[in-house]
Amino acid sequence: MRENERVTSATRRPETPASTVPTRLIATDLDGTLLHDDKTVSDRTIAALAAAEQAGIEVFFVTGRPARWMDVVSDHVHGHGLAICGNGAAVVDLHGGPGAHRFVKVRELAPDIALDVIQLLRAAAPGTVCAVERTFGLHLEPGYPLMHMEPPEIVSPAEKLLAKDALDAHQPVLKVLAFHPDMEPDDFLTVARTAIGTRANVTRSSPSALLEISGPGVSKASTLELCCAERGIAPEEVAAFGDMPNDVEMLTWAGRSYAMGNAHPAAIAAASGRTAPNNEDGVAIVIEQILAERL
Missing domain, CATH: 3.40.50.1000 (HAD superfamily/HAD-like)
Incomplete structure (x- = not known):
């Protein structure tokens, strides 16, 4: 493949x-x-x-x-x-x-691609909030719902979560999680795939409007x-x-x-x-x- x-x-x-x-x-x-x-x-x-x-x-x-x-x-x-x-x-x-x-x-999902994807999503679906999954921890943007099995390690805008000097910048990014409070899950997936194209792989497994974004081809x-x-x-x-x-x-x-x-x-x-x-x-x-x- x-x-x-x-x-x-x-x-x-x-x-x-x-x-x-x-x-x-x-x-x-x-x-x-x-x-x-x-x-x-x-x-x-x-x-x-x-x-x-x-x-x-x-x-x-x-x-x-x-x-x-x-x-x-x-x-x-x-x-x-x-x-x-x-x-x-x-x-x-x-x-x-x-x-x-x-x-x-x-x-891994390269941090610059991760940030680009988040910005594309914000433009295509205003109200989107994201989280960054690194190898050993989950970091959230303000407003991202506490829906996961653990508290976040860091809460900060994505630009800071993905910065070169971020606290856990030495850990690879595995995926970005994107949540929308109002959209239907499959509609959000369609919008995201259209906006992101082949820049990254976008999918979903949650019953809520929560997308999982991995590196291209992953x-x-x-x-x-x-x-x-x-x-x-x-x-x-x-x-x-x-x-x-x-x-x-x-x-x-x-x-x-x-x-x-x-x-x-x-x-x-x-x-x-x-x-x-x-x-x-x-x-x-x-x-x-x-x-x-x-x-």
């Missing part, structure tokens, strides 16, 4: 029959997909993940979450210990446990593709799961892909299959089917 290529459901490759190409890697989103709505991993899912690893199928968690929010699944990464975080902006080794993760790969799919290439795993050997627009590229790229029963229409259109909702262990159901095919 070229660095600036966007994969859409319209360009999805025909699915190879599962019986002819065994699955070697499972790539699953977390929130709204693997996790129940209460952010827990069910016993059935834990058992399915362990059985997949025991059968020699690698499991990658592929999420918009930052690495420091991965404690909920860090006990289930098994052998390789890796997760793709920040919508593809980082590959993280979670073996050390909570607070001891190690960045294996970082695909997505769950493109980073998953890099990780699979390192392992000699072809797209046809990957089964992917997701529920929101930030999963579309990954669902399109994988040879087998499943939208959850609770999925956004864009995810449904991109996937080659459907499974049960997250609260009904839809991922575990398919993993069990994949393992049964190998018998």
